[in-house]
Amino acid sequence: MAETTAQQQPLKGWDKPDLDLSNAEWQSSSQGLGDVQIAFVEGFVAMRNSGRPEAPSLIFTPAEWGAFMSGARKGEFDLT
Template sequence: MEMATKGFSVNLAQASWFKSSKSGPNCDNCVEVAYVPGVVGVRDSKDRSGPALVFAPDDWYAFVAGARNGGFARD
């Protein structure tokens, strides 16, 4: 899968996708992440041939840090 984003192309065809170690073996509502040079890809684990989102690494790390620190908790 090759996609254009912010003026450059990203090829995710050979990306090594993984789910969180917190995902159970029978969990069907997960996302998969792949680190490729210059971006972080995120896709639905149930639709591996479907679209993927790409993020700048700093943006992805900020999101993960916010999630770990409860920054997205519902009140």
């Protein structure tokens, strides 16, 4: 039987795969000065707090990440 990866499994509701992030290549848009890091793992986007890397990471599908980035570019999350 072929092994199924997290990317191939259908997601329902809030279900997200249990990704192995131990070897993820974390990136920071602020050259390491910011509080948020992201990594691309098995077709998903993981986000973590760089100040607490041992804390749980948020996992986004490509569609969720795209919607977030689109909203951020439009200023939807700007503080007033």
